[in-house]
Amino acid sequence: MRRAEIHRNTAETQIDVTVNLDGTGLYSVSTGIGFLDHMIEQLSRHSLIDIDVKTVGDLHVDQHHTTEDTAIAIGEAVARALGDKRGISRYGTAYAPMDETLTRVALDISGRPWLVFKAPFTVQRLGEWDTELIEHWFQSFAQAAGITLHVENLYGGNNHHVVESCFKGLARALRQAVEIDQRKADAIPSTKGML
Numbered sequence: 001m002r003r004a005e006i007h008r009n010t011a012e013t014q015i016d017v018t019v020n021l022d023g024t025g026l027y028s029v030s031t032g033i034g035f036l037d038h039m040i041e042q043l044s045r046h047s048l049i050d051i052d053v054k055t056v057g058d059l060h061v062d063q064h065h066t067t068e069d070t071a072i073a074i075g076e077a078v079a080r081a082l083g084d085k086r087g088i089s090r091y092g093t094a095y096a097p098m099d100e101t102l103t104r105v106a107l108d109i110s111g112r113p114w115l116v117f118k119a120p121f122t123v124q125r126l127g128e129w130d131t132e133l134i135e136h137w138f139q140s141f142a143q144a145a146g147i148t149l150h151v152e153n154l155y156g157g158n159n160h161h162v163v164e165s166c167f168k169g170l171a172r173a174l175r176q177a178v179e180i181d182q183r184k185a186d187a188i189p190s191t192k193g194m195l
């Protein structure tokens, strides 16, 4: 089982995360931000990565630290669970439709963090979550996980659908990329010999 646990404590947030890459999409998510919980649950359910996360953050300041640090902790847990990345498929691509909305996600578990994020939001909040923190969540996750991540909303309208399709696309692409490639299960998928 490719599992990892992260405990991250700062003056701003206290976070416990467990991930199991070889899970079945079971989750327990509590960040104090309902909409963010809803998105992380989608990530787990559609990647089949089991994710337990408990964040107690300084929400009396704003949602920035809680959003950022939760993404970092999940990203670090994924990176740790991947270990030396032996046998992984490495690349993943997904188109995630949601009613009128379509988002494309392509990623490479490269060890070279990068984010391209193109998704327009026309409302300031979804539930209580500040929409300006959505791109920041993806940035923090990509950085901590060591993933080259491209997220592009191709078209859409409803802001809830747009962000949810971004998370579901990430989930489906990640599911492909972390999957063990049975044709090359004992090798690190790079001509360099490391990732």
Ligand SMILES: [Mn+2]
Residues within 6 Å of the ligand: 038, 160, 164
């Ligand atoms: Mn929803």
